[in-house]
Amino acid sequence: MELFEIIGYLIGLLVGVTMGLIVGGGFMLLPALIYLLDCESTLATAYTLILIGSTALIGVLPRIRQQEVDFRMALTLGIPILIGTLLVRGWLTHLIPDFEVDSAGNETSIPLVLFQLGGLQVTKQMLVLVVFATVLLASFASMMGWIGKNLKPRPDFRTESPTTYYVILTSAGFFIGVLSAFIGAGGGVMVVPLLVVAIGSPMRTVIGTSLAIMAGKSTLGFLGDVFRIGDKIEWGFLAVFAVVMIIGVLIGTSLSRRISVKKLRQGFAWLVLAMAIFIFAKELVFS
Helix, strand or coil, rough: CCCHHHHHHHHHHHHHHHHHHHHCCHHHHHHHHHHHHCCHHHHHHHHHHHHHHHHHHHHHHHHHHHHCCHHHHHHHHHHCCCHHHCCCHHHHHHHHCEEECCCCCCCEEECCEEEEEECCCHHHHHHHHHHHHHHHHHHHHCCCCCCCCCCCCCCHHHCCCCCHHHHHHHHHHHHHHHHHHHHHHCCHHHHHHHHHCCCCCCCCHHHHHHHHHHHHHHHHHHHHHHHHHHHHCHHHHHHHHHHHHHHHHHHHHHHHHCCCHHHHHHHHHHHHHHHHHHHHHEEEEEE
């Protein structure tokens, strides 16, 4: 096993730990698969979905027993997320090819340039990663309190303003489903700020509910990829990587009771920023 592969698996373990602690962490998976394990963007986003979905499922089970999952919220937000995910993974993402085709219609190893932007040749991989890094920046701002910093927890929001509550969840859910499916993220990096900032839910309920949503939508979204590109999927690699991440999520879940959620969020936020800066530099400056 080469050094980059070892680092890739170690990142998988770290992703599992952070998912068990605070739901997030899946953002590290896509760059690891592309940069370290040399996966093409369509496969990398597909792998990210199923790996996050399977580990989220393991992580949510103890939280269900501890009554930290709001099932009504999970369904209200999860169904539109799932619709957006299936739309993208089952159809839209496969309309944009990764590589050029030759005169005989066979796929080559040359990345297809979607459009020219100044001196940059924008490929599908670059587009996915730049959008991904932009989402990370927005998530960083939210976790640092720069977005919605004056908002307070609203435990009675659902009963006091039901129309506003359901409109926010369903519309935001569809947007999150489309965007997270395109970039391959599980959605936790967007769902958590939404539920904390816009809905005002307590953090522990947010974590459990987000894991439940991610488990369902990521796993079902991956089925669209199986239908479209099932012959390209390396099932042995996926199985090993999933085991590594599941071990991590079990470790993270056990640690979540002993570590300050506030400190976790702050540390996680700076890690998100560092990853966003790295991706922007890699794709836009050193590409």
